[in-house]
Amino acid sequence: MRILEIHSGVYFQGSVYEMSGSECSLSTGDLIKIIQVELQKVFCENMENECKFDLSLDYSGHFKLIPDGYPYTSVEEIIKSLDIENQNSELITFQSLKDIITNDFVIGKGDPITVTSTEFREGQKYANCIVDGDFEQVHVALSFALKGEFYECEDNKLYTVKDIVESKILTKRRVSLAEVKGVCMPKHFQGALVLSPVYEIQAIMHYRKEIVKIPSTLEVDVRDVTEEQKDITFIKPLSLSDIINQSHDQFPILVKILDAPEQQPAFKGQWFHSLRKGRILKIYKKQLLKHVLATSMLNKVNRHFLISINYKGSFRRRPREFVTVFDLCNAISQETPLNVVVTRDCMWNEDGLSSLCVGDRLVTMFRTTTQLNFHGVIQNVDMLMCNKITEDEDEDETLMLPLYLEGHFVEEVHDTKRYKISEICDKFKLPFQVKVTSKDPTLPNDTLTAFPAIKLEEIIMVPNLVVSFNEQPSECFSIPVEWITMTVCHLQDFPEEDCNLKNATSVEELTDFMYYNLRKCSSPNLCPPPRPPKKPSKKTVMSDSTPVQPPCRSPIPGYMQQQPPLPTKGIPMPLKRNIITENEAMLPSSRKPPSMQPLQVALNEYTKVQEGKTKVSPVLPEQSDDDSDHDYEQIEEGVTLMALQKMKKWAF
Numbered sequence: 001m002r003i004l005e006i007h008s009g010v011y012f013q014g015s016v017y018e019m020s021g022s023e024c025s026l027s028t029g030d031l032i033k034i035i036q037v038e039l040q041k042v043f044c045e046n047m048e049n050e051c052k053f054d055l056s057l058d059y060s061g062h063f064k065l066i067p068d069g070y071p072y073t074s075v076e077e078i079i080k081s082l083d084i085e086n087q088n089s090e091l092i093t094f095q096s097l098k099d100i101i102t103n104d105f106v107i108g109k110g111d112p113i114t115v116t117s118t119e120f121r122e123g124q125k126y127a128n129c130i131v132d133g134d135f136e137q138v139h140v141a142l143s144f145a146l147k148g149e150f151y152e153c154e155d156n157k158l159y160t161v162k163d164i165v166e167s168k169i170l171t172k173r174r175v176s177l178a179e180v181k182g183v184c185m186p187k188h189f190q191g192a193l194v195l196s197p198v199y200e201i202q203a204i205m206h207y208r209k210e211i212v213k214i215p216s217t218l219e220v221d222v223r224d225v226t227e228e229q230k231d232i233t234f235i236k237p238l239s240l241s242d243i244i245n246q247s248h249d250q251f252p253i254l255v256k257i258l259d260a261p262e263q264q265p266a267f268k269g270q271w272f273h274s275l276r277k278g279r280i281l282k283i284y285k286k287q288l289l290k291h292v293l294a295t296s297m298l299n300k301v302n303r304h305f306l307i308s309i310n311y312k313g314s315f316r317r318r319p320r321e322f323v324t325v326f327d328l329c330n331a332i333s334q335e336t337p338l339n340v341v342v343t344r345d346c347m348w349n350e351d352g353l354s355s356l357c358v359g360d361r362l363v364t365m366f367r368t369t370t371q372l373n374f375h376g377v378i379q380n381v382d383m384l385m386c387n388k389i390t391e392d393e394d395e396d397e398t399l400m401l402p403l404y405l406e407g408h409f410v411e412e413v414h415d416t417k418r419y420k421i422s423e424i425c426d427k428f429k430l431p432f433q434v435k436v437t438s439k440d441p442t443l444p445n446d447t448l449t450a451f452p453a454i455k456l457e458e459i460i461m462v463p464n465l466v467v468s469f470n471e472q473p474s475e476c477f478s479i480p481v482e483w484i485t486m487t488v489c490h491l492q493d494f495p496e497e498d499c500n501l502k503n504a505t506s507v508e509e510l511t512d513f514m515y516y517n518l519r520k521c522s523s524p525n526l527c528p529p530p531r532p533p534k535k536p537s538k539k540t541v542m543s544d545s546t547p548v549q550p551p552c553r554s555p556i557p558g559y560m561q562q563q564p565p566l567p568t569k570g571i572p573m574p575l576k577r578n579i580i581t582e583n584e585a586m587l588p589s590s591r592k593p594p595s596m597q598p599l600q601v602a603l604n605e606y607t608k609v610q611e612g613k614t615k616v617s618p619v620l621p622e623q624s625d626d627d628s629d630h631d632y633e634q635i636e637e638g639v640t641l642m643a644l645q646k647m648k649k650w651a652f
Helices: 075-082 161-165 240-244 325-330 421-427 512-522 538-544 641-651
Strands: 003-008 015-019 022-026 031-046 052-055 063-065 072-074 093-096 113-121 124-132 137-143 147-152 175-177 193-205 212-215 221-224 237-239 253-259 280-297 304-308 314-317 321-324 339-342 361-374 377-389 397-402 406-411 432-438 453-469 472-480 487-492 507-510
Touching: 031 161, 031 212, 072 075, 075 113, 075 124, 075 147, 161 193, 175 193, 237 240, 237 253, 240 280, 240 453, 280 421, 280 472, 280 512, 304 453, 304 512, 321 325, 325 361, 325 377, 325 397, 361 397, 421 453, 507 512
Parallel strands: none
Antiparallel strands: 003 031, 003 221, 015 022, 031 052, 031 193, 063 175, 072 147, 093 113, 093 147, 113 124, 124 137, 193 212, 237 487, 253 280, 253 487, 280 304, 280 453, 304 507, 314 432, 321 406, 339 361, 339 406, 361 377, 377 397, 432 453, 453 472
C-alpha cells in the first residue's frame, strides 16, 4: 500500500468533483492511502482515423508491435525513450546501421540486438543484450554512451489484450491487429492502435468514512511519500449508527468526538450540553431497552420524562380522568372492567338515549354501532355500551353512549398495591396514571417523587449506547443513536472490565421539542375523536321524511298552521285572530260584516276584568302577503286588555 501526496493539479486543486457517486475534494497537500487497484476497462484509440472505443478484457484477438520509424543516436536514448531502464524485459529489439566492435565480439550491421536488462558497474550504465551468433546466442554489455545510428526492429511476437495492459512498455506503444485468414477485419481496427488500461484506484483519506474511488484517467500530480508518512494514521469518521452496528465483542471502545450534535437539544441533562468537539467518550455496550414516555400532571407546567424499564422505584395507581366517551372506549381492557363516576352532566336526549348526571356510576362493556334517527335521517353511530349502577343492584340500567359525547369521567380505583414499572407495562393498558410511592435508590435525586401524579403515555423501544466521559467513568448516561447526530473516531480499545454492571441513569428529562416529536412519530395513525352526526339539509329532510307539525295551542285543529302575513313598512301591525273564551260573548250591536268582524281576545291572567263589559277590537284590513323585505316580529297571543283599548282608540 502506497501513501501519496497531492502535489499539484490544475483541474483538481481546491475543487469538488464527483467520483463514483460520492463527492470528494482533492487539494494540494492532501494525503491518500492506496489500498487497492482494479482494472475497469481497456480504452482503444485508432491513431489513423481517430476512432475511440472500449475493448473487452476477454477479447480473443492478437496484436503485433509496430516499431518506431525514427533513428536513435545512442543506446541511452533507446533505453530512456522506450522506458526499459531497470526492467527485466525481452520486448525491445533494435539494430545498428554500422558494425559494433566490442572487446571480444563484433555485432554486424543489421543484426538484431535484444535488450534484457540494465545495470550499473564501474561508474557506468550498461545494457545487457542478446545477439544471435553463428552457432549460439551471445550475451554482450553495451555502454549507454555508445554512439551510432540505431533503429527498432520489427517484432513478430503476438500479444493478447492482457499481455499489453499488464506491461508498462506496451501500453505506450503502437500495435496492430494481427490478420487472420478468412476473417474480415473491422474498419475501426485497421491501422495503428494504442491500448490504454483504465484502473479504479481505491484509497482512504483523512475524515472520509467511505473509500474514495478515483479513476486513473484523472489528471492530478502526486508524490510518493510512503517512507516519510509510514507511521501516519488516517482518521475514519464514524456515526453513532456505525458504532451500534458493531458486534458486542468489540465493546468497550474509546472514541473522540469530531462533530458535536448541532440539532435542538433533546434532553435537559447536563451530559447532553457537555458533548463537545474533542471530548473523549467511553462506550461500554449497546442495548435495545424499553422506555416509557411520561408526563407530570397536576402542576403548573407539565414536564416530560423518559423512564427506563430498569427504574427501581415503585408506583401506586391513580384514578384516570376522561373527557369524552371516546377516551373511555380506548381505555377498555378485556381483563378488567372500567368503573367510572360521572362528574359533569352530559346532555343527550336523541332517539331514546338517556343523559348522565353528576354522581352516576358506570361500568363500561364494549363498543358497538347502532342506527339513530337524526332529524328524520337514519345514521350509523358508534356507541359504547355501559351498565349504569343504581341503588338497587338487581336493576342495573344498560346505556348506549355515543363516542363523541363530551363530559367528565373519573375512574374508580380501589387498588392499593404497589407496582414496578415493568408490571404496569405488562398488566395495564397505557395511558395510565400513577404516583411514585418509593424512589429509585440508584438515583441521587429522583425527580419523579416531587409530582402528585404522573401519566405514563406509551412504550418506546430505543436502541442506545451506554456511555461515560473518559474523566468521569462513574457517571454513565444513555445516548439514543436515532435521536442524536454526532460524528466520532475510534481511538483504541481500553482494558476489559465488567460492562454488564454499567447502567445509564433510569430517568431522563426531555425537552418539549423532543417530546412532541416523539408523540408525532410514535402515534401517526392515532384517530381523533369522532364528530357528531351532521344535521341533514332541508332538502334531505323533505325527501326522506314526512313534515312534522308544531304543537297547536288552539282547540280548533289546524288553526295555527297558517300564519298571518307581515305588513309593509309604514303600516301598523294588525292584531292576530284570537279565540273566544267561554266566559265572554260577542255583543249584538258590535257585529260587523265578515271583513271587519272583531274577535274576542283571551285575557291575561293578571289583568282585572270589569263585569258586564266586553272589550272588543276591530280587525284591520288585510295587508299584502309580500313581506320578504320586512323583518317584523309576530305578536303573541294573549295581549293585555290595556293594549287592546289603546289599539281600539287608534283604529276608530
